[in-house]
Amino acid sequence: MPREITAFSNPLVKRVRSLREKRHRREEGLFLAEGLRILAEAEEVGILPLYLFFAADSAEHPLVRRLVAAVENSGGEAIQTSRDILHKLSGKDNPQTVIGVYRQFDTALSRIDRSAADIWIVAQSLRDPGNLGTILRTGDAVGAGGLILVDDCVDPFSVEAVRATMGALFTQKIAAARWPEFLSWLRSGPGQLVGTSLKATHDYRAPRYETPTFILVGNEAQGLPAEYEAECDLLVKMPMLGRADSLNAAVATSVMAYEVLNQRRPL
Template sequence: MPREITAYSNPLIKRVRNLRDKRHRRDEGLFLAEGLRILTEARETGRLPQFLFYARESAQHPLVRALIADVESAGGEAIETVPDILSKLSGKDNPQAVVGVFAEFTRTLDSLDRTSADIWLVAERLRDPGNLGTILRTGDAVGAGGLILIGDCVDPFSVEAVRASMGALFTVPVVQCD
């Protein structure tokens, strides 16, 4: 049975809100993803959030119900809340119907099977999260084996980069290296 949180002062709301900051994401090993499309894409790749926050009004949508069921069956927690709290979590005035908290999934250069694809994307010192999202979506569209980020690049798990990827973060492997 999903629990309900409607208070801004709830410790979990404060903890999740802090994930918008890189330092807290690194400390926790968690990141935020928002929107039904992105969370459905993640679900289709086998990645489920540890926490799923959803608006009370969206609870009857079939995709939201499927997410709730899958998250709970995988041992995660589904939390019903109000749009104002979703707005606080996402940092947007017009929040999406769902916000998920995922474990970061990092890969190393050595873990990539370079023979698995004909196309690999490489970016050096990529700074803009919107550009990262565009590159990930393009890589997804052309069947790239992954994206290799070299040097001081934008955090692929930032809220802005995840949003810009429109779910491609879950389908295109990303490696960060020097």
């Protein structure tokens, strides 16, 4: 039976609310995901929240009932609450009907099995949570294995990033590493590191990409550092016909990722 929480002063409400801050997420090793669609997506791949908050007026929704049962069966806790408390937890004016508190995934690079997919995306110092989420979503769509975050990237477990993934956070692998560690791991096995760069001479459609392809994208404002570009097996560029000299980072990554995918599928 779900317990009910109606008091803003409830310690669990305060604790969950604090997960909107990175420091608390890190200390607790937890993160928040909101919305029936994302939570149902997670459940379908076998990932359940430790705590499930749901709006009392949504208790009879079939997906909510299914989630509540699954969470309780797995030893988690389902908590019926008010829209006001969901608003407090999510920080949004129109909160979703469900919010889940999940354990953060292990982001050690050693957990990545590169043979599991033909495409991997590597982002260096990516700062925008929307871009991070959008890239994970594209990764899911192109059949990538996951996203490797190099250097100081935005927290993939931030509420904004999780929201932008639309659920792909639960289906794509995530790893985080500093550049030297990533490079040494990369060179310990097969894989072509392809950077997108303004300095490139190759059009992105010209090379035949090798498997697995590691698509490397740089920081939104700075692009890739020169010494990182120097480590790439290949630098490619997209045609830029206008006045701008760069695309949005998630767009550039996605256009590249679809090209790599297209080379490997029959039309």
